[in-house]
Amino acid sequence: MTPATLLGVASCGVFLKKFPLAVRGFARLAVITTSGAIVTGSFLLATGCNSSPIAGLSVGYHNTLEGIQPIPQPLPNLTATCNADCSCESSNYNPVCGGDGITYVTPCHAGCREQHVLHDDVGHGYKFYADCSCIQPYEDVDVTTPSTPPLDYALDGQCDDDCDMLVLFAVLYAIVIFINSWFKNPAIMLILRVVHEDDRTIALGFNSVCMKLLGFLPAPIYFGVAIESTCVLWNKSCGQTGDCLLYDLTKFRYVFIGLFLALKCVSLTGFSIVAILAEKAHAKEMKRFKALPTSDDANQADVNMNKRNRSVKDKSEV
Known part of the structure; x- marks a missing residue:
């Protein structure tokens, strides 16, 4: 600035x-x-x-074994039952955005077992992770319907923020x-x-x-x-x-x-x-400054002094 x-x-x-x-x-x-x-x-x-919600850091995991509700756990804690067998390294930050709108520190912490590379119309490729055990839908998907496919996927990169x-x-x-x-x-x-x-x-x-x-x-x-x-x-x-x-x-x-x-x-x-x-x-x-004599006070003092001097002079002449 x-x-x-x-x-x-x-x-x-x-x-x-x-x-x-x-x-x-x-x-x-x-x-x-x-x-x-x-x-x-x-x-x-x-x-x-x-900060956008990050599993294990700002929000809890949504484990497949426990349903779609967040698992009560102290934060930060990057390990949950859905990724406990993955032996994920907690010193790396390679974020992925899950289908549930939550960012995961790495694909491993999201419990993803499959990795694919998809290409768009212009040939740009991006990573796509599937079969992620820690990612579960909890808003727009009716999990009570067996035919509803779970959103257990993740895209490379942190989830977009609307801020x-x-x-x-x-x-x-x-x-x-x-x-x-x-x-x-x-x-x-x-x-x-x-x-x-x-x-x-x-x-x-x-x-x-x-x-x-x-x-x-x-x-x-x-x-x-x-x-x-x-x-x-x-x-x-x-x-x-x-x-x-x-x-x-x-x-x-x-x-x-x-x-x-x-x-x-x-x-x-x-x-x-x-x-x-x-x-x-x-x-x-x-x-x-106010205590100092003004010009009017000085002039009046001169007048009084002159009067006293004339009075003394008249008395001396008498």
Whole structure:
């Protein structure tokens, strides 16, 4: 989202050039933009696609020995009575879409015994699996009728998802990045305004060091830990855990965006403290300014002084 960031920084620069602000104004703008990023970012939590049902990971198996109802079992658990004799490897992810609309991790986990290659009209081939013991119809097929053929087949690839939230999510995310980029210029101006002119270089350098130590360096670590916590299927080989093969999309969205919003709340707290201190300093300055004599008071004081001087002069002449 670099274009949104560039547009946000540039538009904020134009705004600050047209409407010059003092320290109090910069602090207020930082609070407003950070709050806006949090509010708009919250909508991202409800904008996204959920994970498609995957047997053994998000939903239970529909075993042929138990009928068409899901088998109660703790998840994740890729082994069921329908594939217990298959000795399936749980470290591979070669998904197939069953005739029941559920995705299975591999054809083996679907209990498929036959593999065929079908060709379409243009000659493209695709794999077709049949005689899959773990796949049973449970919606549109009357299993009480013996003549009804079971949908115990699977097609290569994950089942299609009807979710079409990508465009809306991308637009909202661009808006969040645009609003969030507006706090950069006020933050820099606050640093330049609140320190002595001779210390501005040191202040900017110290700010850069803090950003790298507290942001750029540890961020990949804690974001990586947060993302890994949403993994539901790992690649395991020789007793070693490798890369994540499959994530829980819903949990991934909540964890990733939730961590971003939590960090923005910390930033909002800091800017709010600065804004409060700036308001107090401004109020104190206004109180001190009001205590100073005005021009009218100075003129009246000169008049009174002249009267006293003439009075003293008249008395001396007498």
